[in-house]
Amino acid sequence: MNLPQHDLAPPIQVTRPSMPEFEAYVEMIRPLFETRWLSNNGAHVRALESELTDVLGVPYVSLLTNGHLALETAIDVLGLTGEVITTPFTFASTTHALVRKGITPVFCDINPIDYTIDVTKLEALITEKTTAILPVHVYGNVCHVEEIDRIAKRYGLKVLYDAAHAFGVTHDGQSIATYGDMSMFSFHATKVFHTIEGGALAYRDGAFKTAVDLAVNFGITGPESVEAVGGNAKMNEFQAAMGRCNLPRFRDDVRKRRAIVERYDKRLKDVPTLRLNRRAEGTESNYAYYPVLFKGDRRRRDEMMDWLAEHGIFARKYFYPLVTDFACYAFEANVPNAKYVSDRILTLPLYPDLTMEMVDRICDVIIEGGNRP
Ligand code: T4K
DSSP, rough: OOOOGGGGGGOOOOOOOOOOOOHHHHHHHHHHHHOOOOOSSSSHHHHHHHHHHHHHTOSSSEEEHHHHHHHHHHHTTOOOOOOEEEEEESOOOHHHHHHHTTOOEEEOOOOOTTSSOOOOGTGOOOOOOOOEEEOOOOOOOOOOOHHHHHHHHHHHEEEEEETTOOTTOEEETTGGSSSSSSSEOOOOOSSSSEEEESSEEEEEEHHHHHHHHHHTTTEEETOOOOSOOOBBOOHHHHHHHHHHHGGGHHHHHHHHHHHHHHHHHHHTTTOOEEEEEOOOTTTOOOOOEEEEEEOOHHHHHHHHHHHHHHHOOOBBBBTTGGGGGGGGOOOOOHHHHHHHHHEEEEEEEOOOTHHHHHHHHHHHHHHHHTEEE
């Protein structure tokens, strides 16, 4: 196949943030230049928290400066100690949050179908020191939430979901945020819904609200009163304003993402060397990522990534290396499925502005690259 236009086309990154109209954002931040109330639980933060409780279907949503600090805050608020069972197939943040809080991560393998934590291997990892399970709805694929809930109840464990990828996802008609004790969402610029940087904790138990508030703002309870050793993880007004501009556009963005995913599926489903992401029955996805697994030798994935880059297409190895192989860690873990997937997975460009022509171009390059000797 002849692909001469590739050299001329602008590069395609794995993602590109969705942006509101410039004027809409300016209108949203204009009052801040009058009020000069820029942070510390301002009006936009309070309004966005309220708007998000509706979207996420939980009574409590607390906004934080980013998803990572939201995870660390949740670990504190839930009182996690000792060991926490988690997945190695995730972004660095999930494990770093545990380790930075003095907790030993215990790695459970993933299932090879949807890449979430393998619930059949969870119980064998529980010890007297286990206080919680920290699963990840990776790519927005829903963890086996009912089974995780059953195991947690049986052993008296807390469940904290890393839902960084899963904003707006529903399972059996129920918001993903309603599972477990708490869910953390990332609102980083690269996410389906973003506040530039940002994150949230969603939870049903009002008892956590005060503890989150204290943790996020230095434990301050009044002008002359500090009741807890909190830190600073406050979202500012410019972040929240961006969120308030983006939120009404979120459903439309998901529709655009779905159309792109359907096009990818159609073009790539019969490529014998590829295994596409499977979205579970009963799940309404947010189409956050488009991972493809290259079967066979792991070099196939690396060569394809280079081939795509030669054509100006920058896919990413989310998530390689596995957390357990990070230079800063020396964890022993029996996680063969995670290793297999991490060595072969590539996430293709996916964002609302990606045109069908670009998707076709990416697919053409992949198919041509796969046919090379
Ligand atoms: N848990 C999980 C499972 C996560 O995936 C993450 C974050 C977290 C926890 C922590 O949440 P946050 O604290 O971040 O809220 C990116 C994101 O920075 C990170 O938020 C995300 N996961 C991770 C999966 O992806 P990098 O190191 O890949 O980012 P970077 O700078 O290479 O950007 C990726 C692509 O996005 C670039 O090729 C171009 C594009 N981009 C990026 C930015 C920042 C833009 O076009 N504009 C931009 O402003 O981590």
